Amino acid sequence: MSTAPRFDIDTATFWADPYPALARMRKEAPIAFVPQLGSTLLCRRNDIFVSEKQIDVFSSHQPQGLMNRLMGHNMMRKDGAAHMAERHAIAPAVSPRAVRVHWLAQFQAHADRLIDALDPAAEIDLVRDFALPFSAECLKLITGLTNMRFEDMNAWSQAMIDGIANYTGDPAVEARCNAATSGIDAAIDDMLPVLEKHPNQSLLGVMLAGGMPMDSVRANIKLAISGGQNEPRDAIAGTVWALLLHPEQLALAVNGEVRWLQVFEEYARWISPIGMSPRRIARPWSIRDVAFEPDERVFLMFGSANRDEAYFTDPDRFDIRRDVSKSIAFGAGPHFCAGAWASRAMIADVALPTLFARLQNLRLREAESARIGGWAFRGLLNLPVTWDATRH
Template sequence: MSNAPVFEIEPQAFWRDPYPTLKRMRAKAPIAYVPQLGATLITRRDDIFAEEKRVEVFSSDQPQGLMTVLMGQNLMRKDGVDHAAERRAIFPTVSPRTVKEVWTEQFRLATTRILDDLAAGANCDLVRDYAMPVSGEALKAITGLTQITAAEMDRVSQGMIDGCANYAGDPQVEATCHDCTAAIDRYITERLPALRATPDHSLISVQDRAGLSEAQLRANVKLAISGGQNEPRDAIAGTVWALLSHPHALARVRAGEVSWLAAFEEYGRWISPIGMSPRRVATRYERDGIVFEPEDRVFLMFGSGNRDETVFTNPDAYDLDQDNSGAITFGAGPHFCAGAWASRALIADVALPLLFDRFPGLALDGETEFGGWAFRGPLRMPVRLI
């Protein structure tokens, strides 16, 4: 076990708002063992940036990790040539060219239909009624699981990410996760014959044509759903909340002084939708007097690195003038998020501008509650549609 200093946390408070605790950790114990999480946390941005690339030490291959046990060994849980091979296999689905030529127009059409439905009412929960279906419809297209509803996509995604963050070992959370992964397997089985008959750019189709085994195919679709639903959902709703909470920032974006992409990227730095990534120590390693022993569990705390006071001038604020080029929202190494281009297109080119164009007087209509530390976003967000 690592000889890192022990840092105690209060789990419920950490879930409600991890940032005050992470700030204390960066100042007092930037590499620390947290017994409540059973892991050693690396919290400073430059440490994370360097160590994420050291895959021979901080390995993504985690046979006993929650994601592997619950979802199968996807490309995110592989390193080196195995990871690179599967990443190449899925690239035709998520490449910048495919996003531009195939997915963006589909995103726009689906989002317009959702906005048409919302226009019939005077208010809504922006998370449930807009961000969730926009993200879900996009993910249905990208994965190829077009036969399910956006709500079902959200359900199975949430079940899996709750399972992957279930470090307390709650049996009900685990059971729900198993139910969700079984459902996804059924949906893949339903769609495979049609996609083999009529191939397309979807993740199922592209992997199948690349010759990946069915186990690999299924594990990677589950990976795409576990991250590809909640991250855009939380980033869409969260960025809208940030802009409505900072009217001057919204006015600048609307005036064309700042892009929608910049507004989203500053939100992703400030409140990281994916707050951490786990690693397994593969070989003994020492850094700054702290020894990491084989099989130690390590969390790279992206959300903490994105608020590092030594990197960002105004780390705890939503500041569109801030240089956030050092942000590690999508990761920093070989496991940089493969879906980053699709996320940027969906959020910055479609979901944000179309929403504010349709409802120019959009306003908050009550308290917005946030939750989570491994995955973080608004839980509910009442708004008036004006």
């Protein structure tokens, strides 16, 4: 166990809103052992920014970790040459050029179709009725699992997210995760003969064409689903919510004074959809007065780093005009999110501008409040909205 001071949390309170506790940790114990999570947390941006790049110490290779055990050994849990080989293999599916050439127009088509189906007279929940299906339909394209229902894509993603964050060992959560991974394996099996006859630029297509071992193919598809569904879903709904709460900032975006990409990246700083990444200590190490022992588990708290007072003035405030260049919402080291360009296109190029262009006077529905939760993964649970008319 590390020599970090102990910091106790109430897990329910931390799930509802982790930011007050993280602010206290940054001030009082920026490297702290949290017994309720069974891990040592790094909470300051600089510690995380430096440590994430030290893969010989802060290793992603975690043979006994929940992700490996439940989802298989994917590239996120590999370091060095092994990680880079798989990252290079998937690049043709998710590079900036691939997103622009193969996916962007299809993202737009899904957004338009889903908005066409929305009825302002109904009780619309923008999470359920747009952000969730839009993210899932786009992810079906990127992964190559177009044989899945979008409802299954979302449900199986959430089950895996819950499973790999199941640090209390709830057997029901693990069972749901196992059912999800079995469903994904079956979907992959169904698509293999299709892609053999009709290769494409999807993740499944490029990994198969590149000769990646099937165990790695399966593990990396599960990785893409576990992170590729919730982050765009939560960022779309969350950014809309933040803008509707700050109408003066919404006006800046709609008028083109602030780019939609800047808006999205400020939201991802303010409420990081992926708030944490685990690491294993590979050899004895010290940061200032805290010593670590091999095989300890540490959490790099991205959500805390993105509210570090040393880098962001008034960090608890949502402000689309701020400099977000120090944000590490997509990571900081060699494990920088491989899907970042696809996510930016889905959210900043398509979802946000299309929603606000087409839904006239989009606003929160006063009769019901939006709810938000999570700390390892954080997002809106609902977003009740209404508007006056849909523009075509």
